Amino acid sequence: MTTQRRTPPSKDKLDAIRAIVGPKGVFEGNDAAPxxxxxxxxxxxxxxxxxxxxxxxxxxxxxxxxSDNDIAVTPQGGNTGLVGGQIPFGDEILLSLxxxxxxxxxxxxxxxxxxxxxxxxxxxxxxxxxxxRLFPLSIGSEGTCQIGGVxxxxxxxxxxxxxxxxxxxxxxLEAVTPSxxxxxxxxxxRKDNTGYDLKQLLIGGxxxxxxxxxxxxxxxxxxxxxxxxCAGLESADDAVKLLSLAQQRTGGMTSSFELxxxxxxxxxxxxxxxxxxxxxxxxxxxxxxxxxxxxxxxLRDTVEAMLGEALEQGLIVDAAIAENESHAHxxxxxxxxxxxxxxxxxxxxxxxxxxxxxxIPAFLEKADAAVLKIAPGARFVAxxxxxxxxxxxxxxxxxxxxxxxxxxxxxxxxxxxYDIIDTFSGSxxxxxxxxxxxxxTLAKRKNAVELDMMRAIKKALDPKGIMNPxxxx
Amino acid sequence: MTTQRRTPPSKDKLDAIRAIVGPKGVFEGNDAAPxxxxxxxxxxxxxxxxxxxxxxxxxxxxxxxxSDNDIAVTPQGGNTGLVGGQIPFGDEILLSLxxxxxxxxxxxxxxxxxxxxxxxxxxxxxxxxxxxRLFPLSIGSEGTCQIGGVxxxxxxxxxxxxxxxxxxxxxxLEAVTPSxxxxxxxxxxRKDNTGYDLKQLLIGGxxxxxxxxxxxxxxxxxxxxxxxxCAGLESADDAVKLLSLAQQRTGGMTSSFELxxxxxxxxxxxxxxxxxxxxxxxxxxxxxxxxxxxxxxxLRDTVEAMLGEALEQGLIVDAAIAENESHAHxxxxxxxxxxxxxxxxxxxxxxxxxxxxxxIPAFLEKADAAVLKIAPGARFVAxxxxxxxxxxxxxxxxxxxxxxxxxxxxxxxxxxxYDIIDTFSGSxxxxxxxxxxxxxTLAKRKNAVELDMMRAIKKALDPKGIMNPxxxx
Numbered sequence: 040m041t042t043q044r045r046t047p048p049s050k051d052k053l054d055a056i057r058a059i060v061g062p063k064g065v066f067e068g069n070d071a072a073p074x075x076x077x078x079x080x081x082x083x084x085x086x087x088x089x090x091x092x093x094x095x096x097x098x099x100x101x102x103x104x105x106s107d108n109d110i111a112v113t114p115q116g117g118n119t120g121l122v123g124g125q126i127p128f129g130d131e132i133l134l135s136l137x138x139x140x141x142x143x144x145x146x147x148x149x150x151x152x153x154x155x156x157x158x159x160x161x162x163x164x165x166x167x168x169x170x171x172r173l174f175p176l177s178i179g180s181e182g183t184c185q186i187g188g189v190x191x192x193x194x195x196x197x198x199x200x201x202x203x204x205x206x207x208x209x210x211x212l213e214a215v216t217p218s219x220x221x222x223x224x225x226x227x228x229r230k231d232n233t234g235y236d237l238k239q240l241l242i243g244g245x246x247x248x249x250x251x252x253x254x255x256x257x258x259x260x261x262x263x264x265x266x267x268x269c270a271g272l273e274s275a276d277d278a279v280k281l282l283s284l285a286q287q288r289t290g291g292m293t294s295s296f297e298l299x300x301x302x303x304x305x306x307x308x309x310x311x312x313x314x315x316x317x318x319x320x321x322x323x324x325x326x327x328x329x330x331x332x333x334x335x336x337x338l339r340d341t342v343e344a345m346l347g348e349a350l351e352q353g354l355i356v357d358a359a360i361a362e363n364e365s366h367a368h369x370x371x372x373x374x375x376x377x378x379x380x381x382x383x384x385x386x387x388x389x390x391x392x393x394x395x396x397x398x399i400p401a402f403l404e405k406a407d408a409a410v411l412k413i414a415p416g417a418r419f420v421a422x423x424x425x426x427x428x429x430x431x432x433x434x435x436x437x438x439x440x441x442x443x444x445x446x447x448x449x450x451x452x453x454x455x456x457y458d459i460i461d462t463f464s465g466s467x468x469x470x471x472x473x474x475x476x477x478x479x480t481l482a483k484r485k486n487a488v489e490l491d492m493m494r495a496i497k498k499a500l501d502p503k504g505i506m507n508p509x510x511x512x
Numbered sequence: 513m514t515t516q517r518r519t520p521p522s523k524d525k526l527d528a529i530r531a532i533v534g535p536k537g538v539f540e541g542n543d544a545a546p547x548x549x550x551x552x553x554x555x556x557x558x559x560x561x562x563x564x565x566x567x568x569x570x571x572x573x574x575x576x577x578x579s580d581n582d583i584a585v586t587p588q589g590g591n592t593g594l595v596g597g598q599i600p601f602g603d604e605i606l607l608s609l610x611x612x613x614x615x616x617x618x619x620x621x622x623x624x625x626x627x628x629x630x631x632x633x634x635x636x637x638x639x640x641x642x643x644x645r646l647f648p649l650s651i652g653s654e655g656t657c658q659i660g661g662v663x664x665x666x667x668x669x670x671x672x673x674x675x676x677x678x679x680x681x682x683x684x685l686e687a688v689t690p691s692x693x694x695x696x697x698x699x700x701x702r703k704d705n706t707g708y709d710l711k712q713l714l715i716g717g718x719x720x721x722x723x724x725x726x727x728x729x730x731x732x733x734x735x736x737x738x739x740x741x742c743a744g745l746e747s748a749d750d751a752v753k754l755l756s757l758a759q760q761r762t763g764g765m766t767s768s769f770e771l772x773x774x775x776x777x778x779x780x781x782x783x784x785x786x787x788x789x790x791x792x793x794x795x796x797x798x799x800x801x802x803x804x805x806x807x808x809x810x811l812r813d814t815v816e817a818m819l820g821e822a823l824e825q826g827l828i829v830d831a832a833i834a835e836n837e838s839h840a841h842x843x844x845x846x847x848x849x850x851x852x853x854x855x856x857x858x859x860x861x862x863x864x865x866x867x868x869x870x871x872i873p874a875f876l877e878k879a880d881a882a883v884l885k886i887a888p889g890a891r892f893v894a895x896x897x898x899x900x901x902x903x904x905x906x907x908x909x910x911x912x913x914x915x916x917x918x919x920x921x922x923x924x925x926x927x928x929x930y931d932i933i934d935t936f937s938g939s940x941x942x943x944x945x946x947x948x949x950x951x952x953t954l955a956k957r958k959n960a961v962e963l964d965m966m967r968a969i970k971k972a973l974d975p976k977g978i979m980n981p982x983x984x985x
Binding site for chain 2: 146147148149150151171192193195199201203204206207216220221222223224225226227228229230231232233234235236237239240242243244248259260261262263279280283286287288289290291292331332333334336337341393394395396397398424426427428429464465466467468469470471472473477481485486488489492493495496498499500511512
């Protein structure tokens with residue numbers, strides 16, 4: 040699928056946009072680079088102009104001008120996206136939200152927080168904590184990614200099992216529509232049945248339907264007790280059963296439940312300094328799980344009893360409960376280092392897929408077999424948020440092979456994996472989104488009724504097609 | 513706002529629709545009445561034909577035929593809606609989902625259940641329970657209302673605080689589009705970032721964008737322990753603070769948190785047989801709360817300690833913990849009888865509104881004052897799901913007045929209450945929806961950007977305007 044190029048905007052028009060934000064809001068020359076290169080260097084970009092407005096009103100003025108003059112706009116948050124959705128092709132102006140970073144309000148008694156789109160996720164977490172509350176969303180890029188981007192990509196992360204995706208954590212939005220109007224939708228309500236839930240279109244909309252400028256986020260009580268465990272298992276099937284047991288025995292207290300194939304541990308130990316095997320013996324599979332409770336005591340006993348039951352039922356072979364924060368941190372360090380460890384091993388082939396949780400073992404079995412037919416000796420670094428059915432299904436070449444050994448067959452591998460995902464009615468992009476990267480794949484694989492609905496909505500809300508063209512659909 | 517009438521469909525065309533469902537699927541004469549009268553008798557309806565297809569394919573055939581022949585369709589579930597959204601005006605065919613009532617699949621390890629739209633909420637709850645899981649949605653009409661209707665109205669109820677609205681409990685949908693295509697969207701995934709989340713438009717869409725024929729619902733572990741309490745308080749403000757304390761001390765275990773003004777209790781004791789005062793003394797306000805946990809023990813101690821703390825802080829005056837199921841049932845009977853008790857007292861003026869939870873006390877104060885100016889001596893039967901900011905703000909006439917004393921000023925009262933709701937950026941329909949009842953109010957009060965977006969979406973997805981015309985927008 041190709042994207043229609045527009046006539047590049049004239050110098051006069053760009054000057055008119057510059058005038059809206061003033062010199063502080065324009066980024067040129069050396070200052071432009073950080074906006075135009077995606078962090079893994081996959082999608083080098085170009086923009087007609089890079090501006091960072093200081094207020095919602097400035098965003099609206101810019102978009103109104105662009106709408107009137109048929110200029111395309113690519114909104115950008117922290118530029119941490121993994122699918123190139125935030126990188127313009129050349130004729131667009133890039134609109135960064137980085138100068139809009141006020142925490143507008145925190146209301147502990149309503150368990151809500153109202154923030155500008157440019158506030159980083161870490162800043163939002165910190166502000167909530169200072170008010171004695173938890174904002175549970177947590178992803179690797181939290182120090183840099185911004186709330187507006189997090190919302191536009193419906194970010195997931197390690198706490199989805201208990202607290203939901205970003206979609207579940209947003210009560211209200213302020214946004215600028217493709218015609219440059221401000222939508223004042225900053226509701227702080229938990230129930231509102233007065234028409235279509237419009238914010239759901241912008242959440243995960245990848246900036247194709249408007250620009251998020253502010254949001255009301257849900258907060259939660261801070262947990263009083265936390266227990267982190269690492270367990271060794273024989274199979275992914277046992278992991279699915281362990282999850283079910285854990286959820287039944289702890290009620291809603293299972294916050295994270297991460298699966299790792301042994302090869303994940305091996306690669307982390309090989310490539311990441313100061314890491315160590317989490318359990319005494321080696322096991323084919325590992326589960327890293329976290330439980331948290333508002334009650335001050337009793338959680339550890341409950342988790343211990345649950346692990347005892349799991350041992351008896353043969354679901355786990357061994358398990359360790361973190362003795363303190365630093366021990367828990369060691370467990371999490373392994374999990375968080377997997378991506379970097381894979382980079383150390385080679386280019387690999389990566390997939391961010393999801394299936395029904397109970398289908399994970401069958402998916403892994405079928406996908407492994409299909410990949411081995413294409414790339415004999417390939418090794419599987421499967422890991423992920425198993426409680427959400429989300430597997431980061433990554434593949435590296437045979438032991439000792441060249442780092443780029445899989446490159447020639449990568450498209451074939453991807454296609455085979457996605458074919459299997461389709462047979463499970465799974466998702467080819469569980470949390471990373473579509474952006475540039477999966478746009479063609481989506482057009483090919485998404486069901487026709489859905490594609491038609493998406494296109495009809497896009498045309499209805501952005502008839503001139505100026506919002507982030509060439510992304511998603 | 514008026515609704516354009518269509519040419520009534522000809523006999524030939526109606527016969528063509530009859531032929532799709534066969535004689536078992538057509539309801540005429542005496543059989544028609546239950547579909548056409550809403551249970552409170554407010555919106556008597558008429559339909560060109562009443563059909564109940566037996567399968568998704570039949571639904572699609574009917575809608576395709578209607579689309580091709582410009583015939584309007586009003587979908588109907590259990591006919592328990594409170595705003596007339598399910599009642600046709602006369603030129604539409606009424607399409608009931610009542611013959612589609614299969615539980616298609618239950619997958620405990622994925623915590624999901626796939627059901628036909630015509631399954632009743634109680635049947636869904638029961639099926640989940642048999643599989644050792646909880647489907648937590650619970651509303652007054654659960655014995656009759658159907659999953660399709662529950663989804664199309666985004667039903668709320670008493671467990672929203674912990675488990676969310678219907679919107680949060682749906683993973684996938686199967687639906688028939690306004691052009692008669694089947695949308696196979698029955699995904700069982702907890703993460704899927706491949707484009708706009710289209711199901712969100714049909715959830716709460718009141719049948720104006722398509723007909724839900726099936727759904728994948730989220731299930732949860734069955735709670736192992738449940739504690740129900742009733743507390744007496746001096747003010748609604750204390751209730752908001754008690755909620756915050758309860759949520760902090762019990763983590764995620766607060767399932768329900770209902771506020772009731774004393775007058776609620778008085779009216780229940782007066783009009784409903786075999787009910788008794790829940791606490792020894794009388795208090796201006798009451799909280800009925802339920803806590804549940806997957807842990808087998810410790811919850812009662814935690815709740816007791818929390819109540820001790822609340823007493824010390826002066827947030828509550830007295831409290832009772834239900835000693836057994838039947839005691840808890842007595843507490844809940846009061847709560848569930850309020851609506852009926854109000855009916856016993858008179859016609860009243862009823863509002864289903866929401867504000868930020870922390871704004872509830874200020875809202876009540878301002879609304880009471882405004883109403884008393886219009887109707888001196890009016891009495892307030894405020895109750896509701898305070899944890900969701902949702903107040904059923906009902907008003908009855910002065911003690912001993914005629915049952916219809918408020919009727920002449922009801923529009924004025926409503927308008928005054930909604931004006932105050934607007935100052936709090938609240939919702940004039942927290943859970944009951946728009947339907948026929950609040951369509952004009954919505955058109956007048958909804959912000960213009962949102963109305964434009966809603967209308968653009970409606971036009972894009974239902975260009976012929978055949979889906980449930982005259983409802984919502």
